[in-house]
Amino acid sequence: MSRQFKNPILNWVEYRLPIISFVDDSVGSGYPTPKNLNYWWNFGSLAGIVLVIMLATGIVLAMHYTAHVDHAFNSVERIMRDVNYGWLIRYIHMNGGSMFFIVVYIHLFRGMYYGSYKAPRELLWMIGVFILLAMMATAFMGYVLPWGQMSFWGATVITNLFSAIPLVGDAIVTLLWGGFSVDNPTLNRFFSLHYLLPFVIVGLVVVHLWALHEHKSNNPLGVDIKGEQDLIPFHPYYTIKDLYGMAAFLLFFMFFVFFAPNFFGEPDNYIPADPLVTPAHIVPEWYFLPYYAILRAFTGDFLVYQIISLGGLLMTAKLAGVLAMFASILLLLLLPWLDGSKVRSSKFRPYYAMAFWVFFIDCLVLGYIGGKPAEGAFIVIGQIATAYYFAHLVVIIPIVSRWERPKPIPESISAAVTDAHASKAAE
Amino acid sequence: MKINILKTTIAALAIATVALTSASVQAAGGAPKPPKQNWSFSGLFGTFDRAAAQRGFQVYQEVCAGCHAMDLMSYRHLAGIGFSEDEIKAIAASVEVTDGPDDDGEMFERPGIPADRFLSPFPNDKAAAASNNGKVPPDLTLMTKARFNGPDYVYALLTGYKEEAPEDIEVPEGGSYNTYFPGHIIAMAPPLDDEAVEYTDGTKPTLAQHASDVTTFLAWAAEPELEERKNLGIKVMLFLLVLTGMLYAVKRQVWRDQH
Numbered sequence: 001m002s003r004q005f006k007n008p009i010l011n012w013v014e015y016r017l018p019i020i021s022f023v024d025d026s027v028g029s030g031y032p033t034p035k036n037l038n039y040w041w042n043f044g045s046l047a048g049i050v051l052v053i054m055l056a057t058g059i060v061l062a063m064h065y066t067a068h069v070d071h072a073f074n075s076v077e078r079i080m081r082d083v084n085y086g087w088l089i090r091y092i093h094m095n096g097g098s099m100f101f102i103v104v105y106i107h108l109f110r111g112m113y114y115g116s117y118k119a120p121r122e123l124l125w126m127i128g129v130f131i132l133l134a135m136m137a138t139a140f141m142g143y144v145l146p147w148g149q150m151s152f153w154g155a156t157v158i159t160n161l162f163s164a165i166p167l168v169g170d171a172i173v174t175l176l177w178g179g180f181s182v183d184n185p186t187l188n189r190f191f192s193l194h195y196l197l198p199f200v201i202v203g204l205v206v207v208h209l210w211a212l213h214e215h216k217s218n219n220p221l222g223v224d225i226k227g228e229q230d231l232i233p234f235h236p237y238y239t240i241k242d243l244y245g246m247a248a249f250l251l252f253f254m255f256f257v258f259f260a261p262n263f264f265g266e267p268d269n270y271i272p273a274d275p276l277v278t279p280a281h282i283v284p285e286w287y288f289l290p291y292y293a294i295l296r297a298f299t300g301d302f303l304v305y306q307i308i309s310l311g312g313l314l315m316t317a318k319l320a321g322v323l324a325m326f327a328s329i330l331l332l333l334l335l336p337w338l339d340g341s342k343v344r345s346s347k348f349r350p351y352y353a354m355a356f357w358v359f360f361i362d363c364l365v366l367g368y369i370g371g372k373p374a375e376g377a378f379i380v381i382g383q384i385a386t387a388y389y390f391a392h393l394v395v396i397i398p399i400v401s402r403w404e405r406p407k408p409i410p411e412s413i414s415a416a417v418t419d420a421h422a423s424k425a426a427e
Numbered sequence: 428m429k430i431n432i433l434k435t436t437i438a439a440l441a442i443a444t445v446a447l448t449s450a451s452v453q454a455a456g457g458a459p460k461p462p463k464q465n466w467s468f469s470g471l472f473g474t475f476d477r478a479a480a481q482r483g484f485q486v487y488q489e490v491c492a493g494c495h496a497m498d499l500m501s502y503r504h505l506a507g508i509g510f511s512e513d514e515i516k517a518i519a520a521s522v523e524v525t526d527g528p529d530d531d532g533e534m535f536e537r538p539g540i541p542a543d544r545f546l547s548p549f550p551n552d553k554a555a556a557a558s559n560n561g562k563v564p565p566d567l568t569l570m571t572k573a574r575f576n577g578p579d580y581v582y583a584l585l586t587g588y589k590e591e592a593p594e595d596i597e598v599p600e601g602g603s604y605n606t607y608f609p610g611h612i613i614a615m616a617p618p619l620d621d622e623a624v625e626y627t628d629g630t631k632p633t634l635a636q637h638a639s640d641v642t643t644f645l646a647w648a649a650e651p652e653l654e655e656r657k658n659l660g661i662k663v664m665l666f667l668l669v670l671t672g673m674l675y676a677v678k679r680q681v682w683r684d685q686h
Contacts, residue, residue, distance in 0.1 A: 035685060077499050077569075080652065087652040088659070236681050244678045247671040254667060258660025259471060262572065270573035270649075271565075280609070 024235075026213065032231035033238055034219035036413050040114075041217065042245035043107040048205065049246055050100045055198055057093040065145065067191035069184045072147035073272040091261040097139050098264040099253050101287035104132060112335075113356055115344030116218040122336040124211035129332045131204045136288070136329075138197040141190040143285055148269030153282045155182045155190070161295070164319040181275070221416055222344025223409055230413035281373055289370030290363050294328050295321040296374050297386035304387050324386070331393045338393060341401035348407040351400050359392045458609045461576055461583030464639070468646055469578075471661070474654050475647045478628065480508040483644025486624050486637050488518075491567060494559060494615075496547040499568040500648055503541035507651050508644070515541050522546040560601055560614055571642070571649040578646045583607040585638035588617040 003021045005011050014020045024030040064083050066075035079086035108128070111117055117125035140158060144151045159176045163169040178185025216225060225231060232238075256263055264286060268279045284292050298305045298321030305320045306312065315323075331338075346353035362385050369382040410416035467476035484505065487497070502519035510518070519539035524546065527534035539546065549555035555563045571577030584607050592604035598612060605613045619637045626632055647653070 074499070081499065081504075087656065091656075232685065237685070240674065240678045240681045244671065244674040247667055247674050251664065251667045251671060254660070254663050258656055258663060261656075267573050267575055267577065270569040 026209075027239070028235040029233040031213065031234040032216065032225075032228075033234045034217055034225060034230060034413055035232040035237075036219050036221060036417060037217060037238070037241075038220050039245065040106070040110040040220075042242060042249075043103050043110060045242040046103045046245060046249050047100065047107055049249075050096055050103055051198070051201065051205065054093060054096045054100060055202075057089050057096065058195075058198065060089050061093055062195060065191075067145070067188050069147060069187055069273070072145060072187060076146045088257070091257045095253065095256045095261060095264060097142060097285070098256075098287065099249075100135065101139070103249070104135065105287075108132070109360060111218075112359075113346045113353070114218055114220055115222050115339070115341075115346070117336045118339065118342075118344050119336065120215045121211070121218060124208060124215075125336060126333050127204055127208045127211060129329065131201055131208060133329060134197055134201045134204060138194060138201065139285065139287065141194040141197070143269075144187065144190045145194060146269060147187065147273045149271040149273055149277070149279050150266045150269040150282070152182060152273035152275065153279055154284055155186065157282055158284070159186075161318075161322045161325075164316060164322045166315075166319070218344060219413060220345060221347065221410060221413055223412060223416075226412040226414075283371055286367065286371070289368075290366035291325045291328060291370070293366040293370035293382045294386045294389065295325040296370075297321065297379075297383045298324060299379065299383075302383050304383070304390070324390070328389060331390070335393070335397070338397050339401045340398060341404065341406065343406040343409055345409075348409050349401075349404055350407070351404045352397075355392060355396050355400055359389070359396075362388050362392065458607050458611065461579040461607050463576075464579050464582055464642075466578055466646070467643065468653060471657060473657065475508060476643055477509040478630075479640045479643040480647050481510065481644075482624075482626055482628065482630060482636075483640035483642065483647075484508065484510075485626065486619070486641040487567070487644055489624050490618055490637075491641065492545070492548060494548055494555075494564040495567045496549070496555075496564075497545045497568045497648060498547065498566050500545045501541065502539065502543055502545070504648075504651065508647055512541075519543055562614055564615070567645055567648070569649050571646045573649075577649070578642050580607065581645060582638050582642045584613075585619055585641070586634060 003014060003018075005014065005020070010020060021030065061079065064075065064079045064086065066072060076090070079090050081087075083089075111125060111128070140154075144155045159173055159182065162172045162176065165172060174180065176186070176189075177183065178189055216231075266283060266285075283289070298317045300312065300317050302317070305317050309315050309317075309320055341349060341352065343349055346356055365381065365385045366389065369378055369385060372378040374382075410419065467473060467479065487495075502515050505515050505518065506512070519541050522539040522543075523536050524539045524543050525534055526537050529535055549558065552563050571581055574580045584605060587606040587608070589604045589606060592598045592611070596604065596611060598604050602612045602614055603616055604611055619634055619641075621634050622632045623634070623637055624632055630636060650656075
């Protein structure tokens with residue numbers, strides 16, 4: 001396993017701890033990668049980069065932050081005003097949360113479009129879903145820490161959801177709060193967990209990469225790797241491509257940090273938390289809006305609710321909404337089996353591709369509705385979009401994937417590339 | 428193929444942007460959107476108009492500070508809008524601060540120093556509420572960040588009072604009608620009018636001038652890092668632009684044998 005180097009020190013280390021070959025085999029010239037990955041494959045490494053940025057800025061913020069209801073808001077403002085470059089660190093962290101979700105959502109939709117969740121990458125996909133869940137928990141608790149109005153009321157609304165669970169719901173809520181309302185114990189445990197969970201994410205990412213390295217990346221054609229001719233070493237090809245992607249992404253990220261730092265935020269969170277004053281509209285951060293729309297779609301007269309609760313007998317609309325919200329993500333775990341097609345890439349599945357884009361737009365609609373007050377047409381649109389979200393996963397995908405006859409797929413990655421070159425030359 | 432991906436990306440980004448903006452713009456309780464003003468501090472290169480901010484501080488001190496605290500501000504911060512050290516000392520010394528306890532355990536009064544926080548108009552929230560029909564006048568330090576379109580909103584609010592409310596709206600005792608306040612009925616009586624403050628620099632004291640000056644001051648108080656942020660931001664963006672271009676060139680070079 002261990003390799004020989006010209007440098008005696010490298011040899012000395014490598015003989016005792018083969019870390020150099022380990023790194024090289026993981027992200028270096030020893031890791032073979034499909035040669036046809038497009039720029040959508042940059043978003044995995046971008047997510048890793050954002051995770052590191054969040055950890056680095058978060059650790060510094062924690063040095064200056066005070067997790068106490070009387071001091072939290074002012075300690076954040078002290079970071080903004082008195083700590084050297086505190087405003088920069090805090091704005092990077094604050095916008096980094098949004099960037100993390102943008103990157104991860106693109107990464108996730110890329111996986112859906114190119115069928116990256118299919119055998120033999122089911123576990124890789126499922127670990128990814130768990131990373132998303134851990135991210136959501138982390139982001140939610142992080143948003144509570146500045147102890148502004150939206151922090152407090154968001155925490156109140158979301159933690160209250162658990163009270164819908166029969167029998168144990170109230171006990172769970174009391175446990176989350178550490179008391180009988182969102183208060184100092186809540187803030188303290190959220191701070192503790194907000195510091196812990198990112199390291200859980202790091203652990204999950206390691207397992208995610210482990211599974212990735214076993215069967216290598218999927219690719220835009222979705223065909224299996226047939227041999228050496230389909231592969232190129234990760235370094236230098238994808239290291240430089242990922243670096244280029246990182247720089248371009250940082251341009252986007254830093255524009256918000258320096259010129260529109262509060263674009264993704266809610267002004268209400270610059271008002272200190274006040275348990276006696278409820279904001280006119282309690283809205284979660286943008287990345288939660290689709291789930292929030294699903295949650296609120298479940299009213300007593302929503303047809304889907306009437307059906308799954310047997311006319312309201314089985315559960316309350318609130319419980320149905322909570323279950324639907326969690327199901328909207330947990331269902332993704334089953335995607336490898338809901339999709340019955342052997343062909344991965346949407347390039348060869350025109351009907352599935354169409355369904356994919358409608359689903360994508362449906363998610364945007366849900367996000368839009370989640371940010372609107374629950375009134376009038378917004379309710380109906382939200383309910384239709386919610387019904388479609390689940391219909392896509394449990395009806396449309398299973399049927400389309402089993403019914404559709406895919407276009408012929410290329411024999412191999414290199415064969416497709418050669419063909420493309422041949423046809424280009426013919427033109 | 429590449430062009431297709433680019434098109435899809437642009438379309439997706441456009442949709443996402445529309446979705447995000449509309450999601451973050453909330454209906455403000457039936458109040459119209461405040462008209463957009465031309466602020467010295469907006470735009471990529473915007474800086475605070477020092478003279479306006481200093482006049483705005485005068486307006487705050489002589490009018491707003493009667494009811495509204497700015498708890499996060501210290502007098503020393505005023506250096507940020509161009510007050511000299513001596514001016515700051517004089518401003519701070521004009522207030523009496525309660526300090527202590529001293530070695531005998533007694534609280535005592537002393538003139539303010541630059542390190543002191545702005546003196547609050549009320550000793551505590553209860554006192555503030557008691558003097559203001561039961562509602563604490565909000566702290567103004569972060570006001571322009573704590574409202575949608577903050578500076579435009581503050582300006583519109585200060586100039587948006589109407590003596591005659593529309594016929595279908597009844598203004599209760601102690602309230603006023605304001606076009607831009609959510610719900611229109613505001614507990615704060617019109618705080619400014621023409622010649623509310625006599626400017627030391629001889630600027631003509633109009634309502635619009637007062638409102639615009641105090642908004643500039645409040646915007647600075649809410650985002651004292653704004654100039655440094657934009658200044659550094661330009662450098663960072665230029666650096667990243669060059670870096671991105673160079674990395675793209677290297678990428679092309681490395682991938683040459685693959686295309």
